[in-house]
Amino acid sequence: MIKFLKFVPVQLTFFLIFGILVGKHFPFSVDFVAEILLFLILLFGIVYYSSKNKISTISFAFLFFAITIFIGIASITFQKDKNKTNYFGNVFEFSKSSNPTAYLQITKTLKDTKYYNKFEAAVIQLNKTKTSGKILVNIQKDSINNTLELDDVLLTKVKFKAILKPKNPYTFNYKKYLENKQIFYQLTLSKKQYKKLPKQRITLNGFAFFIRKEINKSLQKNGFKNEVLAVINALLLGQRNFVSSDLLKSYAGAGAIHILAVSGLHIGILLWLLTWLFKPLHYLKNGKTIALISVVILLWMYAVIAGLSASVVRAVAMFTAIAISLNVNRLSNIYNALVISMFFLLLFHPFYLFDVGFQLSYLAVFSIVWIQPKLVDLIKPSYWILNKLWQLFTVSIAAQIGILPLSIYYFHQFPGLFFVANLIIIPFLGIILIAGIIVILLSIFNILPNFIAEIYNFIINFMNEIVAFIANQHQFLIQNISITFWMMIAVYIFILVFFKFFEKQNFKRVVLVLSSIILIQSIFIFQKYKLQTTNELIVFNKTKVSIIGIRSGEDFKIYTSNNKIDKYSEPIKSYLIGNGIYNVVISNQQRKLLAFNKINFLRIDSLSLYPVKLKKPVAIILQKSPKINLERLLKTMHPTLIIADGSNFKSYMVNWKNTCIKNKTPFYSTMQKGAYKIVD
Numbered sequence: 001m002i003k004f005l006k007f008v009p010v011q012l013t014f015f016l017i018f019g020i021l022v023g024k025h026f027p028f029s030v031d032f033v034a035e036i037l038l039f040l041i042l043l044f045g046i047v048y049y050s051s052k053n054k055i056s057t058i059s060f061a062f063l064f065f066a067i068t069i070f071i072g073i074a075s076i077t078f079q080k081d082k083n084k085t086n087y088f089g090n091v092f093e094f095s096k097s098s099n100p101t102a103y104l105q106i107t108k109t110l111k112d113t114k115y116y117n118k119f120e121a122a123v124i125q126l127n128k129t130k131t132s133g134k135i136l137v138n139i140q141k142d143s144i145n146n147t148l149e150l151d152d153v154l155l156t157k158v159k160f161k162a163i164l165k166p167k168n169p170y171t172f173n174y175k176k177y178l179e180n181k182q183i184f185y186q187l188t189l190s191k192k193q194y195k196k197l198p199k200q201r202i203t204l205n206g207f208a209f210f211i212r213k214e215i216n217k218s219l220q221k222n223g224f225k226n227e228v229l230a231v232i233n234a235l236l237l238g239q240r241n242f243v244s245s246d247l248l249k250s251y252a253g254a255g256a257i258h259i260l261a262v263s264g265l266h267i268g269i270l271l272w273l274l275t276w277l278f279k280p281l282h283y284l285k286n287g288k289t290i291a292l293i294s295v296v297i298l299l300w301m302y303a304v305i306a307g308l309s310a311s312v313v314r315a316v317a318m319f320t321a322i323a324i325s326l327n328v329n330r331l332s333n334i335y336n337a338l339v340i341s342m343f344f345l346l347l348f349h350p351f352y353l354f355d356v357g358f359q360l361s362y363l364a365v366f367s368i369v370w371i372q373p374k375l376v377d378l379i380k381p382s383y384w385i386l387n388k389l390w391q392l393f394t395v396s397i398a399a400q401i402g403i404l405p406l407s408i409y410y411f412h413q414f415p416g417l418f419f420v421a422n423l424i425i426i427p428f429l430g431i432i433l434i435a436g437i438i439v440i441l442l443s444i445f446n447i448l449p450n451f452i453a454e455i456y457n458f459i460i461n462f463m464n465e466i467v468a469f470i471a472n473q474h475q476f477l478i479q480n481i482s483i484t485f486w487m488m489i490a491v492y493i494f495i496l497v498f499f500k501f502f503e504k505q506n507f508k509r510v511v512l513v514l515s516s517i518i519l520i521q522s523i524f525i526f527q528k529y530k531l532q533t534t535n536e537l538i539v540f541n542k543t544k545v546s547i548i549g550i551r552s553g554e555d556f557k558i559y560t561s562n563n564k565i566d567k568y569s570e571p572i573k574s575y576l577i578g579n580g581i582y583n584v585v586i587s588n589q590q591r592k593l594l595a596f597n598k599i600n601f602l603r604i605d606s607l608s609l610y611p612v613k614l615k616k617p618v619a620i621i622l623q624k625s626p627k628i629n630l631e632r633l634l635k636t637m638h639p640t641l642i643i644a645d646g647s648n649f650k651s652y653m654v655n656w657k658n659t660c661i662k663n664k665t666p667f668y669s670t671m672q673k674g675a676y677k678i679v680d
Contacts, residue, residue, distance in 0.1 A: 023077050100126045168574065170575050219232065279291070364402050374499065417477075622643065
């Protein structure tokens with residue numbers, strides 16, 4: 001591992017990542033970054049040649065790594081759409097016209113919701129100005145019959161809306177998720193609000209979409225439909241949009257969600273198959289090189305057909321590097337191949353760094369390469385089948401060790417039977433993938449025998465049933481796990497030093513292991529202290545439902561008039577996980593007065609009943625659209641604050657806000673500003 005860290009590409013990748021992080025969180029102008037980078041390169045050249053090629057090691061390293069950091073800053077700065085002069089948000093027409101005439105080109109089909117079909121589109125023109133940049137497009141389901149395809153051009157004249165922040169703490173931040181994909185605005189359209197124009201050009205993604213469409217037509221003719229067709233699309237074509245939410249939950253609960261994404265596992269199997277097919281070329285002159293080029297070309301052709309998604313691109317890039325390592329008989333340097341693939345991926349696609357799939361993918365592969373050989377040596381089964389099962393088991397364990405802290409941090413759950421699903425499915429996944437490729441090829445040429453289609457249909461259905469059965473063992477699915485960012489980092493430090501100690505036992509490594517344990521304990525004690533000493537009142541924002549919570553250290557009491565609300569309901573669930581709170585009491589009593597931080601919070605609901613005299617100071621929470629004369633209420637009670645939650649009619653809140661402004665009383669709308677919080 002120490003030798004690995006001394007490898008120059010590892011160091012370059014580290015400083016490149018550091019530069020990307022700096023460029024992401026600090027706004028630099030393109031000109032400034034370009035000037036600094038050019039200055040550093042010129043300085044490096046001047047110092048190098050003025051010293052007659054005898055530059056000191058420290059000076060060389062400092063300048064070289066400084067240049068790498070600024071390459072990272074430049075990479076993300078140059079690729080930020082907002083820094084481009086032709087970005088639609090920067091042009092005159094966008095800022096001066098409330099409803100500009102926009103030409104949109106569909107670039108990606110997203111998973112639909114109950115009411116909308118969702119697409120990612122490029123804004124290619126505003127009025128008469130050519131533009132660039134991406135936007136989220138929501139089209140009402142009752143106004144379209146799935147007629148939109150990639151590369152379709154839409155003409156519309158609707159106001160662009162900014163993506164809003166989440167209105168409650170610790171809930172999924174869709175705004176941040178889309179920002180990492182450089183999407184900052186959205187459009188919501190009905191059929192009457194857009195016109196479909198002829199396609200202007202066929203892009204690479206559009207061509208791949210056409211191929212997938214023809215493949216799906218041929219599969220449907222051969223009897224594949226519903227969940228089976230959806231799984232084939234996810235398993236072989238990299239399209240998970242058609243998989244139902246229930247089936248996705250089953251695969252996630254069984255710890256087998258990676259099977260439904262074209263990832264390193266699938267590309268690794270495909271690489272093995274292609275390497276085996278082209279092995280006879282090795283006996284020809286330059287045969288190895290020809291075979292390697294052929295394999296790499298076919299891998300990238302497959303990546304194009306699968307839609308060039310982030311997961312497909314990183315997997316193919318990763319295994320392209322591995323294929324090259326295998327070709328030069330340098331499998332021992334697989335670490336180097338992985339790091340080099342990561343370096344170039346981040347160099348050209350710096351936003352991949354903030355993709356959860358990218359992080360989990362590389363962590364899993366590095367863990368398998370580093371940890372699995374140590375685990376597999378613990379036991380040496382005598383029988384071949386037991387030995388293979390043990391190897392497969394250790395691969396699953398190694399991958400889980402690598403991704404577990406990050407996975408819990410993002411998804412707050414741990415599938416206890418993950419190894420069962422992997423032991424049952426993974427040994428046969430290669431056969432399933434190869435058979436799937438054969439089925440697709442035969443169906444395209446319309447020569448797929450019915451019995452083969454029926455067998456493959458049965459196999460996919462059987463795999464789905466196994467996954468559903470494992471996922472239904474709810475006692476083994478640990479959910480609602482709370483872990484902070486710094487605790488996650490501390491756990492990774494422990495994993496790193498523990499397996500270094502596992503490699504070689506000495507006093508220095510014992511100290512490192514013990515120090516990492518002390519670090520985890522220190523973070524735990526600090527978080528426990530913070531949890532026990534924090535008190536707050538929060539008015540959540542939820543449409544048609546009123547929810548108020550009062551937190552006293554580790555205890556949380558919820559006041560709501562809806563008896564269907566429990567601790568697993570959003571936004572309560574996210575709040576509890578985010579704070580690590582497990583002691584929850586829910587009250588459905590209509591308690592009018594809540595005291596917190598020496599303030600009396602008066603709840604006024606649809607009954608519009610309230611006491612006239614109260615001990616001051618008083619803050620009023622309006623719920624369920626009460627029909628009250630707010631101006632009279634303000635003059636008689638003199639509240640310090642009016643809070644209107646998401647259960648009220650929007651028209652009422654507009655009037656209340658105007659009344660408060662007139663009477664110089666602070667007004668807080670959770671629908672506009674998000675949940676209201678006051679901390680003691």
